[in-house]
Amino acid sequence: MTTTEGPPRGAGRVEGGCTLTFDDGPDSEWTPRVLAELDRCEARATFFVIGARVDCAPELAHAAVDRGHDVELHCDRHVRHTELTDRELEDDTRSGLLALERAGLPRPTRWRPPWGICSEASPRVAVEQGLELVGWTIDTHDWRGDASAEMLEAAGSGIEDGAIVLMHDALGPGARRQGVGETVGLIGPLCALARGQGLRVVSLSQEARARAAPRRLGAPG
Numbered sequence: 001m002t003t004t005e006g007p008p009r010g011a012g013r014v015e016g017g018c019t020l021t022f023d024d025g026p027d028s029e030w031t032p033r034v035l036a037e038l039d040r041c042e043a044r045a046t047f048f049v050i051g052a053r054v055d056c057a058p059e060l061a062h063a064a065v066d067r068g069h070d071v072e073l074h075c076d077r078h079v080r081h082t083e084l085t086d087r088e089l090e091d092d093t094r095s096g097l098l099a100l101e102r103a104g105l106p107r108p109t110r111w112r113p114p115w116g117i118c119s120e121a122s123p124r125v126a127v128e129q130g131l132e133l134v135g136w137t138i139d140t141h142d143w144r145g146d147a148s149a150e151m152l153e154a155a156g157s158g159i160e161d162g163a164i165v166l167m168h169d170a171l172g173p174g175a176r177r178q179g180v181g182e183t184v185g186l187i188g189p190l191c192a193l194a195r196g197q198g199l200r201v202v203s204l205s206q207e208a209r210a211r212a213a214p215r216r217l218g219a220p221g
């Protein structure tokens with residue numbers, strides 16, 4: 001882990017950023033707690049949601065958007081792409097997108113497949129639907145139920161410019177924990193760690209804008 005003795009935050013400098021991502025929601029009990037903690041930490045995040053769960057709780061997905069977070073596509077049914085025929089994958093992707101559309105949410109531009117597993121067809125379906133496939137650089141394994149301090153110790157060293165942290169705001173398939181409290185408890189320390197390195201904690205769309213700006217405009221200094 002590097003400690004920062006970086007350049008001063010001068011005008012025009014685009015700071016680096018890292019992103020917290022939350023899969024498998026929305027969840028009526030846990031998503032509000034994650035949102036409240038993100039508010040408290042003044043952080044923006046990216047949520048990869050399950051279409052069927054958006055159908056059950058569209059107001060939670062809207063709450064995330066209203067607070068400046070991204071709501072992007074995870075799936076409709078939580079199945080590995082490699083276990084689906086090409087047709088089933090196309091159908092699941094369309095169903096998930098339709099659920100977000102029914103809820104009146106912005107059209108997603110990013111897609112994280114269940115377990116991050118792609119089939120040969122996934123990149124093609126992504127292009128057809130105008131979605132960018134997104135993985136992660138840090139896996140907190142929060143589904144296991146480890147304490148937030150343990151997760152911080154294991155994952156914290158990966159916090160760096162451009163880092164994408166995988167977390168969950170709901171109990172997905174295979175979760176070995178009763179609730180998402182330890183994930184909520186990890187948000188503050190991760191934000192502090194990132195900011196200690198001079199990094200902003202931003203959504204992927206904010207991060208993309210920050211990275212596009214200097215290339216488009218020419219970065220001063």
Ligand SMILES: [Zn+2]
Pocket residue numbers: 023024074078114115172
């Ligand atoms: Zn998932």
